[in-house]
Amino acid sequence: MAAIRGKRSIEGTTPFDGAQARKGYALNKMCYSFNDKANRDAFQRDEDAYCARYGLNAEQREAIRSRNVLALIAAGGNAYYLAKFAGIFGLDMQDIGAQQTGMTKDAFKAKLVAQGR
């Protein structure tokens, strides 16, 4: 076994480990609730009240408000649950990829295609 306690750094990547899972629990729990349409509707009716119900901290609340995926990850969000949040706004994975990489959606899609060559 390699030494496993030191954090390994992978560029542009935040493995969702115990530290992230602890930090992001409330945020991810809220996003998990978006599996249900009634909850998605309730969020859209009153976003403040919905976030308060799940006990989001200030960083998480601001990240939700800004719809900023990198900020949501920094606040402990997990990609699989955040995808359900993005689904409320009809965003697909190329929208999310473009936002995180600072590219236009077309440029992001072209990058994907280029990697297949």
Added chain:
Amino acid sequence: MAKIIGSVMTSHVPAIGGAMAKKRQDEPYWKPFFDGFVPVRRWLAEAKPDVAVVFYNDHGLNFFLDKMPTFSVGAAPEYRNADEGWGIPTLPPYAGDQDLSWHVIESLIENEFDVTTCQEMLVDHAFTLPLELLWPGRKCPVRTVPICINTVQFPLPSAARCLKLGQAVGRAIETWEQDARVLILGTGGLSHQLDGERAGFINKSFDLEFMDRLAAEPEWATRYSILDLVELTGTQGVELVMWLAARGALLGKVNEAHRNYHVPISNTASGLMLFENRA
């Protein structure tokens, strides 16, 4: 006795469900992906499996972080799909095979794989879409046993452990006394990353080497730690452990009968392999 006839490994992107619902299979973007399944369906029509054991990862439909099992085995009479939050159609339930589920569970725990058992289990796109790709039009003729491997919350089980899990499942199936023809599915991968500044990462050369070695030398991938695999294949590319588990369940001589590889489907390098398992 039960017989394992082979395995299918495939990617499982939600957008596939949207494309099928909107009948886009023949559009230029989708055709190279969907056409890959034609030879698999032909093989299935001949091979006539009775049961499919499906290695897949849940994406936050059945399991949340309150309880996150590393390995879980379905033991339900049927498996329901449900709203995953992004508008792909919900598919009708899939039949279970509780006798095989419990046989596998008992055998695994006897062999030190202390799995979680689930008498109720929602199955997400990682389970439903591959079955829909193999038998389109909701005509899945097989009973199913889902085996879910955690890829949501680290630490994840290692590649070596997942290969061994597959081998243990293979041994369990081969000692099941029913005369059933069993197909193994492994769904996930190949390289992709949805999150972070490295979103959109794909590693074609790694994927192709992984596919090249999987039939004869599945141990090759077990030299890599999970974080190695994250670096090499992306945060969601680690789903390739499902392919290792499915490969592990084939205990006979493995023959590669078909493969397809196409980049991209959504943000994913899509892979497909069909292995026959010979005595």
